[in-house]
Amino acid sequence: MNVKTYKECKKQGIVPDILFWVGCAGSYDDRAKKITKSLINLFHKAGISYAVLGTEESCSGDPAKRAGNEFLFQMQALSNIEVLNSYSIKKIVTACPHCFNTIKNEYPDLGGSYDVIHHSQLIDQLINDGKLKVKNDQFNGKKITFHDPCYLGRANGEYLAPRKVIRALKAELKEMKSCKEKAMCCGAGGAQMFKDSEKGNKEINIKRTEEAIESNSKIIAAACPFCNTMLTDGVKSHENHKDIEIKDISELVDKVTD
Amino acid sequence: MQFLPNLLFALFFFSSIIFFLKNCKKIYRNINLARPIDRFDNKKERFFKMLMLAFGQSKMLDKPVVGLLHLVVYVAFVLINIELLEIILDGFTGKHRILAPYLGSFYNFLIAFFEILALLVIISVVIFWIRRNIIKIRRFVSNDLKGWPKSDADYILYIELMLMILFLNMNASDLILQNAPYSEMYKSYGYFPISQFFVPLYNGLSLETIFIVERVSWWMHIMGILFFLNYLYYSKHLHILLAFPNTYFSNLDNPGKSTNLKSVYNEIKLMIDPSYKIPETELENDIKFGASDIFDLNWFQLLNAYTCTECGRCSSECPATQTGKLLSPRKIMMKTRDRIEDVSKNIDQNKEFVSDGRTLLNDYITKEEIWACTTCNACVESCPIGIDPLSIILDMRRYMVMEESTASNEINAMMNNIENNGAPWPFNKLDRLNWRN
Ligand code: SF4
Ligand code: SF4
Numbered sequence: 001m002n003v004k005t006y007k008e009c010k011k012q013g014i015v016p017d018i019l020f021w022v023g024c025a026g027s028y029d030d031r032a033k034k035i036t037k038s039l040i041n042l043f044h045k046a047g048i049s050y051a052v053l054g055t056e057e058s059c060s061g062d063p064a065k066r067a068g069n070e071f072l073f074q075m076q077a078l079s080n081i082e083v084l085n086s087y088s089i090k091k092i093v094t095a096c097p098h099c100f101n102t103i104k105n106e107y108p109d110l111g112g113s114y115d116v117i118h119h120s121q122l123i124d125q126l127i128n129d130g131k132l133k134v135k136n137d138q139f140n141g142k143k144i145t146f147h148d149p150c151y152l153g154r155a156n157g158e159y160l161a162p163r164k165v166i167r168a169l170k171a172e173l174k175e176m177k178s179c180k181e182k183a184m185c186c187g188a189g190g191a192q193m194f195k196d197s198e199k200g201n202k203e204i205n206i207k208r209t210e211e212a213i214e215s216n217s218k219i220i221a222a223a224c225p226f227c228n229t230m231l232t233d234g235v236k237s238h239e240n241h242k243d244i245e246i247k248d249i250s251e252l253v254d255k256v257t258d
Numbered sequence: 259m260q261f262l263p264n265l266l267f268a269l270f271f272f273s274s275i276i277f278f279l280k281n282c283k284k285i286y287r288n289i290n291l292a293r294p295i296d297r298f299d300n301k302k303e304r305f306f307k308m309l310m311l312a313f314g315q316s317k318m319l320d321k322p323v324v325g326l327l328h329l330v331v332y333v334a335f336v337l338i339n340i341e342l343l344e345i346i347l348d349g350f351t352g353k354h355r356i357l358a359p360y361l362g363s364f365y366n367f368l369i370a371f372f373e374i375l376a377l378l379v380i381i382s383v384v385i386f387w388i389r390r391n392i393i394k395i396r397r398f399v400s401n402d403l404k405g406w407p408k409s410d411a412d413y414i415l416y417i418e419l420m421l422m423i424l425f426l427n428m429n430a431s432d433l434i435l436q437n438a439p440y441s442e443m444y445k446s447y448g449y450f451p452i453s454q455f456f457v458p459l460y461n462g463l464s465l466e467t468i469f470i471v472e473r474v475s476w477w478m479h480i481m482g483i484l485f486f487l488n489y490l491y492y493s494k495h496l497h498i499l500l501a502f503p504n505t506y507f508s509n510l511d512n513p514g515k516s517t518n519l520k521s522v523y524n525e526i527k528l529m530i531d532p533s534y535k536i537p538e539t540e541l542e543n544d545i546k547f548g549a550s551d552i553f554d555l556n557w558f559q560l561l562n563a564y565t566c567t568e569c570g571r572c573s574s575e576c577p578a579t580q581t582g583k584l585l586s587p588r589k590i591m592m593k594t595r596d597r598i599e600d601v602s603k604n605i606d607q608n609k610e611f612v613s614d615g616r617t618l619l620n621d622y623i624t625k626e627e628i629w630a631c632t633t634c635n636a637c638v639e640s641c642p643i644g645i646d647p648l649s650i651i652l653d654m655r656r657y658m659v660m661e662e663s664t665a666s667n668e669i670n671a672m673m674n675n676i677e678n679n680g681a682p683w684p685f686n687k688l689d690r691l692n693w694r695n
Binding site for chain 1: 515516518522525526548581583626634635636639640666682683688691692694695
């Protein structure tokens with residue numbers, strides 16, 4: 001893939017418009033790497049001038065902060081800010097709502113103020129501006145449900161952009177029993193992704209997947225690599241619904257644009 | 259002798275006001291046991307939020323039917339209390355319906371209006387009771403509400419019902435005495451669209467008996483209200499007062515933003531640059547990271563605990579509660595209030611707080627609960643009066659991780675990975691761009 005890092009750009013005297021913050025999941029997790037590549041495809045299709053930080057990027061610190069380790073969080077944040085500021089970065093896009101929330105809301109106090117957007121917002125804009133054109137009708141009339149990521153929705157009030165993107169695919173958007181402000185969490189946030197859950201009568205991701213199944217959609221659209229993992233695991237545990245696909249919205253758009 | 263009722267009234271009235279003020283002072287004292295937080299900025303925006311959430315009850319209307327019933331009880335209760343003004347004046351002066359001659363036909367309208375409101379309150383309260391006790395809506399019968407909180411909720415409904423019935427009863431007997439006519443005291447004032455239907459109930463009673471009924475209803479009504487005022491401190495019903503300051507001082511920031519601890523920032527800066535000067539205002543003697551007890555929380559969090567109505571909207575949206583975990587955000591708020599109360603009694607007894615070997619974390623709220631939270635913000639979003647249970651949970655995690663180092667192995671492994679590899683998993687830093695190949 002022809003992806004440049006800021007370091008490489010600097011050597012060549014190029015100043016990209018926007019930083020693509022890949023995030024840990026997008027960099028290392030096999031499933032999330034596919035999302036990263038879809039988004040890159042969209043950048044190329046829309047002719048966006050972007051670059052990544054590559055090995056200069058480090059964990060945003062969100063899992064540490066949510067687990068209560070403010071020290072580790074601030075160490076991560078401060079060193080990331082140093083890198084970001086050294087390249088005079090103004091605009092950041094990311095496919096991870098946790099990175100999005102942390103960099104957007106928690107970095108400014110620590111000396112890092114940027115214009116941060118979530119990839120669903122950027123894709124929505126690109127479709128609006130005609131830079132991404134839906135060319136095939138693969139999803140025409142197909143039922144797609146959307147799972148709101150907590151850190152995009154409730155935490156940052158963005159419910160509309162991902163829904164507009166799904167509608168632009170001419171798909172039929174089916175809402176789950178709980179959605180938008182009331183959407184149920186997938187169970188991964190607050191560092192839960194990295195630990196076993198406490199004793200209860202059900203796993204959170206299983207319960208959320210049931211709501212998705214009830215919506216009668218064969219595709220669950222996600223907008224967060226962690227939700228994606230949780231829902232994928234959830235679907236796997238439902239014998240009769242293994243045909244349901246969990247797709248990031250960037251993947252859906254990538255399929256119907258060229 | 260003839261002044262005895264007035265004196266008695268003054269005695270009851272002032273002693274209950276004094277008792278009430280004493281408890282208000284106590285709340286203020288207790289809230290100030292906590293750490294400071296600046297919530298005095300953006301006055302306009304805060305005022306507007308209070309108007310919307312507390313006066314307008316905008317979030318209550320998320321559930322339209324209950325929201326509307328709640329609004330009826332609230333508005334009616336506030337408006338009917340205008341009548342209280344007259345009752346208090348009557349009590350002091352020994353007059354009866356002292357305002358009637360001054361207000362003329364408007365007085366008739368007011369009394370009729372209050373009676374209709376009283377009926378609406380009765381209907382709503384009965385529906386509320388049925389929801390709690392017959393339909394048994396889940397959030398009202400779950401485990402975290404067993405015992406006092408459950409009875410408290412019912413008592414409030416009984417008190418409200420009784421006050422309204424006494425009010426109507428007082429008017430009904432008054433009406434009979436007016437029509438009799440019984441004495442100079444009961445002149446023909448007021449219009450009684452609801453209580454007139456109570457009149458047949460008195461058939462066969464002598465006017466003397468009805469006079470006694472009227473007086474007893476009058477006294478029980480005002481005493482009931484004074485009792486109610488003082489019951490608030492011990493009840494979830496404190497929210498009828500505290501919802502106003504609580505919404506005013508609530509978080510205006512983005513709900514996804516968790517505060518960055520200044521103390522940590524200063525320490526890191528000092529590590530990097532030993533000549534770094536900590537700003538004067540941020541100098542602390544002994545820094546404790548996070549919270550293990552109410553003293554480590556901030557005053558807004560304690561105000562939250564006093565304000566919580568125990569409605570359970572938060573817990574019924576909480577993914578952990580919904581999947582049978584021990585965590586319930588409502589319980590976090592209730593336990594915090596329990597702890598404040600225990601500390602308060604301790605201070606009352608000993609003049610200052612003497613350690614009782616207990617802390618909010620562990621003795622009231624368990625670690626298991628704290629670790630079950632996904633930080634999803636559903637509790638914060640669903641609270642109709644701007645309470646933030648999540649911030650308490652995060653402060654306790656901070657204490658456990660930064661002061662006690664009692665996180666689980668899995669969490670520690672995740673943090674080690676971030677520290678060493680810049681990712682929560684054990685991958686090599688230098689492989690971060692491998693996906694490009
Ligand atoms: S933030 Fe935590 S306590 Fe609040 S609803 Fe979500 S999981 Fe429950
Ligand atoms: S915190 Fe808010 S939503 Fe939860 S029980 Fe208390 S008042 Fe209700």
